[in-house]
Amino acid sequence: xxxxxxxxxxxxxxxxxxxxxxxxxxxxxxxxxxxxxxxxxxxxxxxxxxxxxxxxxxxxxxxxxxxxxxxxxxxxxxxxxxxxxxxxxxxxxxxxxxxxxxxxxxxxxxxxxxxxxxxxxxxxxxxxxxxxxxxxxxxxxxxxxxxxxxxxxxxxxxxxxxxxxxxxxxxxxxxxxxxxxxxxxxxxxxxxxxxxxxxxxxxxxxxxxxxxxxxxxxxxxxxxxxxxxxxxxxxxxxxxxxxxxxxxxxxxxxxxxxxxxxx
Numbered sequence: 001x002x003x004x005x006x007x008x009x010x011x012x013x014x015x016x017x018x019x020x021x022x023x024x025x026x027x028x029x030x031x032x033x034x035x036x037x038x039x040x041x042x043x044x045x046x047x048x049x050x051x052x053x054x055x056x057x058x059x060x061x062x063x064x065x066x067x068x069x070x071x072x073x074x075x076x077x078x079x080x081x082x083x084x085x086x087x088x089x090x091x092x093x094x095x096x097x098x099x100x101x102x103x104x105x106x107x108x109x110x111x112x113x114x115x116x117x118x119x120x121x122x123x124x125x126x127x128x129x130x131x132x133x134x135x136x137x138x139x140x141x142x143x144x145x146x147x148x149x150x151x152x153x154x155x156x157x158x159x160x161x162x163x164x165x166x167x168x169x170x171x172x173x174x175x176x177x178x179x180x181x182x183x184x185x186x187x188x189x190x191x192x193x194x195x196x197x198x199x200x201x202x203x204x205x206x207x208x209x210x211x212x213x214x215x216x217x218x219x220x221x222x223x224x225x226x227x228x229x230x231x232x233x234x235x236x237x238x239x240x241x242x243x244x245x246x247x248x249x250x251x252x253x254x255x256x257x258x259x260x261x262x263x
Contacts, residue, residue: 010048012074013056015109015217018046020063020073022220023111034062072148089136094165102129103138108213112145190239198236205234 021031028046032039035058045051045059060067085093093100105115116126126145134141140148193201212232219227 009074010051013070014046014048016070016074017059017063018221019109019111020065020070023113024063026062031059031062035059075149086137089138092132092136099129099133103133106133106139106147106149109217112147201236208234 028039028042031042035042041050045055057067060070063070065073093103102115106112110118112126112130115121116123121129130139130141130145130147133139133147137150139150142148
């Protein structure tokens with residue numbers, strides 16, 4: 001198979017395939033033994049190099065799906081586009097933060113079994129949550145707790161009023177550490193921007209968000225003890241700099257500071 005074109009769907013198929021292998025606990029070594037090929041060849045195939053239809057069907061059989069079923073699963077990894085939530089869906093996500101987390105992970109390619117293991121969920125808890133999501137129209141729940149995302153592929157979380165209020169509460173709880181905490185990584189710029197630049201900045205946020213997602217996808221193959229959960233926030237807001245023009249601005253911010261006031 002020639003080099004993968006930028007508009008090819010092959011990367012989506014391979015992403016879905018690797019997700020299935022992870023869910024079954026199959027490593028490169030296991031796949032190599034099953035197909036009687038080298039580990040390096042497996043890595044090449046799963047990166048799209050040297051892959052042909054016959055090999056892809058072999059990999060599908062090993063994953064327990066047909067090529068058509070893999071194609072259906074791969075749709076969820078397509079480039080995101082914002083889609084409108086129904087009122088019932090928006091209310092459910094706003095009222096149940098755990099449901100929003102579950103949906104976020106499913107849209108990121110996590111399987112129900114991976115989520116169950118990660119959060120130590122009992123079988124009945126997982127089935128209840130998935131059944132609720134099915135009734136709301138987020139997923140199609142299939143036998144064996146397999147799921148297929150419906151038309152919804154990407155949610156603009158900040159574009160829904162109720163969700164914005166809900167996330168506001170949770171973000172304030174999450175980002176409550178002092179910024180001098182060594183575990184908090186952050187950057188800050190005070191800038192003066194036009195409306196046009198703000199629109200460009202928002203597009204950059206979206207691109208960077210996808211880059212962060214790509215990093216997380218790469219790290220899913222790493223051992224559990226090498227990864228931790230992190231909240232990543234990109235934000236901008238207007239700043240009132242009127243205090244710059246007042247005499248008090250020249251005084252040290254900390255009243256106990258040994259710094260000499262600027263004269």
